Amino acid sequence: MIPWEAAWSAALYGPQGFYRRPEGPVGHFRTASHAAAPILAAALTRLAAELAAGAVVDIGAGRGELLNALASTRTTAHSAPDATPPVLHGVDVVERPPGLAPTVGWTEGLDRLDPAALAGALVVVWEVLDVVPCPVVERAEDGELRIVLVDEQGTEALGTAAAAGERTWCERWWPLPDPGDRAEVGRPRDLWWSELVQQALGAGAVALLAVDYAHVAGQRPPGGSLAAYRGGRRVPPMPDGDCDLTAHVALDSVAHAGEAAGARTLEFTDQRTALRRLGLRGKATAGEPVTAASLQRISAEAELIDPGGLGGFGWLLQGPHGGN
Numbered sequence: 001m002i003p004w005e006a007a008w009s010a011a012l013y014g015p016q017g018f019y020r021r022p023e024g025p026v027g028h029f030r031t032a033s034h035a036a037a038p039i040l041a042a043a044l045t046r047l048a049a050e051l052a053a054g055a056v057v058d059i060g061a062g063r064g065e066l067l068n069a070l071a072s073t074r075t076t077a078h079s080a081p082d083a084t085p086p087v088l089h090g091v092d093v094v095e096r097p098p099g100l101a102p103t104v105g106w107t108e109g110l111d112r113l114d115p116a117a118l119a120g121a122l123v124v125v126w127e128v129l130d131v132v133p134c135p136v137v138e139r140a141e142d143g144e145l146r147i148v149l150v151d152e153q154g155t156e157a158l159g160t161a162a163a164a165g166e167r168t169w170c171e172r173w174w175p176l177p178d179p180g181d182r183a184e185v186g187r188p189r190d191l192w193w194s195e196l197v198q199q200a201l202g203a204g205a206v207a208l209l210a211v212d213y214a215h216v217a218g219q220r221p222p223g224g225s226l227a228a229y230r231g232g233r234r235v236p237p238m239p240d241g242d243c244d245l246t247a248h249v250a251l252d253s254v255a256h257a258g259e260a261a262g263a264r265t266l267e268f269t270d271q272r273t274a275l276r277r278l279g280l281r282g283k284a285t286a287g288e289p290v291t292a293a294s295l296q297r298i299s300a301e302a303e304l305i306d307p308g309g310l311g312g313f314g315w316l317l318q319g320p321h322g323g324n
């Protein structure tokens, strides 16, 4: 048995990892980008225009679903018709997807991203932090906070005492007072985000947006939220490389890490509030004729802002000090 963090990492990003499969995330579950890419793309184009972003860089872009929608939206939805549409660029752990629009740039691996691609960019990180593996810890009967170990079938056991960094994170962000209390330690996500903030702001990005399943202090999921999905169905978590492994994000901790890395929080809200501010209503506008296209748009908007579903996602926008 090995710690969950290592098992999770190998299962998703190892040589045979889940996210290296040719079908991509869309083959297994439905994100907002799959559910309503054109609507989301139009809203993001509006946000990019508000921030005067000359580029949109999608980190963890899957197979480019959102970027393709942005590529077809940008000529129609950019708020100033004579403004230059943003340059588009995607990054993921795989090579350039075959169906990506030719105008969209692509980098395999975040460490290989040219800083020039980030200059003036809105950096989008959509449903990525929840798949950044992290340690799973549990308060044992002896009162010690212990690392949870797992085998390939998902059988678990308690291992060694958690290291100081994990204990400190839990004390600050997710206290676990009682035996059996359990959490995913968000420290690797905080680190991942703070490195991205430094990389992006250092290269002149105008903002970074993280959107994800999220929780904040006082609303942590009891027992954690580690979950697995295979072929669209929820299955018991097992790090076999055949299913997605995800846990909701402690987004308040991520926001704090971004600020410590030099960013200013521009917006920290839920997706419903953010998308409504960007013009989504989920209903017909006064006098709008009812057509198949309008009904489709209304239902896609309603799905994106549904408070019990995608609308409940956390939405964190950070940028440089002294920016917009």
Ligand SMILES: C[S@@+](CC[C@H](N)C(=O)[O-])C[C@H]1O[C@@H](n2cnc3c(N)ncnc32)[C@H](O)[C@@H]1O
Pocket (backbone or CB within 6 Å): 019, 025, 031, 032, 033, 034, 059, 060, 061, 062, 063, 065, 091, 092, 093, 109, 110, 125, 126, 127, 128, 131, 132
């Ligand atoms: C849940 S999927 C979301 C895909 C897409 N953003 C969407 O919303 O449909 C997470 C994606 O993040 C990618 N990812 C995770 N860690 C990454 C990293 N360090 N660099 C680049 N991509 C990463 C995964 O390979 C996967 O394609």
